[in-house]
Amino acid sequence: MPWTHAYPGAIIVPDSSILSVKDLVVAFPGVSGEGVQVVRGCSFSIGRGKTLGIVGESGCGKSITALSILGLVPIPGIIQGSIKYQGQELVGLEEKECEKLRGAEISIVFQDPSTALNPVFNLEQQLVETILRHKNIGSREACDMAIESLKQVDIPDPQKRIKDYPHQLSGGMKQRVLIAMALLCDPSCLILDEPTTALDVTVQAQILDLIELIQRSKNMSIILISHDLGIISEISDEIAIMYAGRIVETTCPSEIINSHRHPYTKGLIESIPKIDSKKKKLKTISGFPPDPQEMPSGCPFHPRCTRRLEKCVKLMPPKTLVNDNMSYACWNPV
Amino acid sequence: MLEIKNLGKDYTTKHNGIIKTKNLLVAVDHISLKLEKNKTLGLVGESGCGKSTLGRLICRLEEPSRGGIYLDGQAIHELKGASLRRIRWKFQPVFQDPYGSLNPRFTVYRTLEEPLRLHEKPGSKDEIHNLLEMVGLGSEVMERYPHQLSGGQRQRLGLARALAVGPELIVADEPVSSLDVSIQAQIINLFLELQARLHLSMIFISHDLRVVGHLADEVAVMYLGRIMELAPAEELFNNTGHPYTQALLEALPKLEPGRGRLRSILKGELPSPVNPAPGCRFYSRCKYRRQVCLDYENELFSIDANHTVACCRSKEIK
Numbered sequence A: 001m002p003w004t005h006a007y008p009g010a011i012i013v014p015d016s017s018i019l020s021v022k023d024l025v026v027a028f029p030g031v032s033g034e035g036v037q038v039v040r041g042c043s044f045s046i047g048r049g050k051t052l053g054i055v056g057e058s059g060c061g062k063s064i065t066a067l068s069i070l071g072l073v074p075i076p077g078i079i080q081g082s083i084k085y086q087g088q089e090l091v092g093l094e095e096k097e098c099e100k101l102r103g104a105e106i107s108i109v110f111q112d113p114s115t116a117l118n119p120v121f122n123l124e125q126q127l128v129e130t131i132l133r134h135k136n137i138g139s140r141e142a143c144d145m146a147i148e149s150l151k152q153v154d155i156p157d158p159q160k161r162i163k164d165y166p167h168q169l170s171g172g173m174k175q176r177v178l179i180a181m182a183l184l185c186d187p188s189c190l191i192l193d194e195p196t197t198a199l200d201v202t203v204q205a206q207i208l209d210l211i212e213l214i215q216r217s218k219n220m221s222i223i224l225i226s227h228d229l230g231i232i233s234e235i236s237d238e239i240a241i242m243y244a245g246r247i248v249e250t251t252c253p254s255e256i257i258n259s260h261r262h263p264y265t266k267g268l269i270e271s272i273p274k275i276d277s278k279k280k281k282l283k284t285i286s287g288f289p290p291d292p293q294e295m296p297s298g299c300p301f302h303p304r305c306t307r308r309l310e311k312c313v314k315l316m317p318p319k320t321l322v323n324d325n326m327s328y329a330c331w332n333p334v
Numbered sequence B: 001m002l003e004i005k006n007l008g009k010d011y012t013t014k015h016n017g018i019i020k021t022k023n024l025l026v027a028v029d030h031i032s033l034k035l036e037k038n039k040t041l042g043l044v045g046e047s048g049c050g051k052s053t054l055g056r057l058i059c060r061l062e063e064p065s066r067g068g069i070y071l072d073g074q075a076i077h078e079l080k081g082a083s084l085r086r087i088r089w090k091f092q093p094v095f096q097d098p099y100g101s102l103n104p105r106f107t108v109y110r111t112l113e114e115p116l117r118l119h120e121k122p123g124s125k126d127e128i129h130n131l132l133e134m135v136g137l138g139s140e141v142m143e144r145y146p147h148q149l150s151g152g153q154r155q156r157l158g159l160a161r162a163l164a165v166g167p168e169l170i171v172a173d174e175p176v177s178s179l180d181v182s183i184q185a186q187i188i189n190l191f192l193e194l195q196a197r198l199h200l201s202m203i204f205i206s207h208d209l210r211v212v213g214h215l216a217d218e219v220a221v222m223y224l225g226r227i228m229e230l231a232p233a234e235e236l237f238n239n240t241g242h243p244y245t246q247a248l249l250e251a252l253p254k255l256e257p258g259r260g261r262l263r264s265i266l267k268g269e270l271p272s273p274v275n276p277a278p279g280c281r282f283y284s285r286c287k288y289r290r291q292v293c294l295d296y297e298n299e300l301f302s303i304d305a306n307h308t309v310a311c312c313r314s315k316e317i318k
Helices: A060-070 A095-101 A122-133 A139-152 A169-182 A203-216 A228-235 A261-272 A310-312 B051-059 B082-089 B108-118 B124-135 B153-162 B181-198 B209-215 B233-239 B242-250 B290-295
Strands: A017-028 A036-048 A051-055 A078-085 A106-109 A188-193 A221-226 A238-243 A247-250 B001-014 B020-035 B041-042 B066-071 B091-094 B167-172 B201-205 B220-222 B226-232 B303-306 B308-309
Touching: A017 A060, A017 A221, A036 A051, A036 A060, A036 A221, A036 A238, A036 A247, A051 A060, A060 A078, A060 A188, A060 A221, A078 B020, A095 A188, A106 A169, A122 A139, A122 A169, A122 A228, A169 A203, A203 A221, A203 A228, A203 B242, A221 A228, A238 A261, A247 A261, A261 B181, B001 B051, B020 B051, B020 B226, B041 B051, B041 B209, B051 B091, B051 B167, B051 B201, B082 B091, B091 B153, B108 B153, B124 B153, B153 B181, B181 B201, B181 B209, B201 B209, B209 B233, B220 B233, B220 B242, B226 B233, B226 B242
Parallel strands: A051 A221, A051 A238, A106 A188, A188 A221, B041 B201, B041 B220, B091 B167, B167 B201
Antiparallel strands: A017 A036, A017 A078, A238 A247, B001 B020, B001 B066, B220 B226, B226 B308, B303 B308
């Protein structure tokens, strides 16, 4: 499919960051009053037209980070730190202002395509609702726009399919519809939360190709959240590895295999089974991620770490910069 | 040890509109496989390809429509009622969703005690303790309920339950696909370890070629109810004979920068298995299709020792 540039002739400064998150902390007040920190000081930024991949196991805080960018952290969650979108501070923004940005400027595709669509409305109703919410146009025009958006994500026969209800679509189709919905208002930043987890490898490959194609044609920034390092390496420019609410390493796809520094990254890479590694025992990370209510002292990874030093038990390792795009937080790096 | 001959399973779907119609859904068709003792057979394919149905047929959780299943020479597809119950301990299933397949009202102890009792191998607490230890669970979980266990622990319990009666064959249906990578690796190791220790034969069903390639001795690739390619794991990946296997391999995420790579060779989705058209099952999505493919019914033929393919153009496209 040919793709055209959204703004022909526009000068794009490649590294001007569109979204920057600094020292983000998300906490949920607990019964004890202390509160549980789910995200514990995350900082990252993302350039225009670039993809940032965030990897981590379930419960590491990656989805909550995404929700906090959109101002969707469920009550009674508390956000601290700073999230700047094109210079505008999003933390503490009023709900009305948030609503203007959400969907129009920053959009999200949620993990489970079967629950993210409303089962009692057909696609047309759901897509048109989104358009009318943000744009001041007539409903017929909105309907044309909705059909156009389905065409964009390669849904065959969009004029007919737009009358379908979610249960009439396959998993891959639903994911395409959700991507179409997220793109309706031409956002400049798209967050994809595990967009292919529920899908077959073949459909996953199609969705990844689609995401890349749309990104190129619209010069969109993408935050891709996944637990699969393979998918992240496929379409990211930068990778952030998250563990227990913190980013423990930032790197890029060309460096991750051979020059990773954090033992957790090493563990993640080694736990992926390889097609040709016949019946060999996989190296695993022993144990499981810590409970946010009982965070270990020092480096949160130390109970599972094979390179643990005495210092790791007591002191939190600081972020060490390797270069502009690479950093790690470890006392005894690989 | 296990031999499957020409196995098939059909479902009829009724549509009661103004005109009543009956459709034939062929879920599994013409499957012939052999599995030796202490070996693992991997089944891969997209959802809806019939791999789970095949697993359920082997466990006798579904009645086959035709063909036979022979375990150590015994025709288990003919057994019914009490005689089937008496032999069930030999083949045990492990399911994908460890939460859905465990009774939420049973403690870990009762979950493991029940199969022992049903198969008249009443177990003491010691025996259950040993079972738990075998799958890497401490005895402190004995009195816990499934909701108090993590995903990995539940999958370990599901495996312990299958192992409780001392089976010869384990049929594992996507046992690791709902787990995080680090936990997934632990469970894969557990499968490998237990297989070596207990001399188990295994059928391992998964949509993830990486997992299957790692665990299995032999891999069968399925598409719309048929086997498309059957070969030892290494041979299948190094000397791929079927365009569908090729497409699956290409679609796998690789651990290297992939910006701009075209990943999807296969367009569209798995066609409906209802009233399948004659000719090669893969025809509609194959980029190598020709007229001859329409007269070809996916009979398997050997292209090498131990390597069979169901593609009539396999030699030309290689």
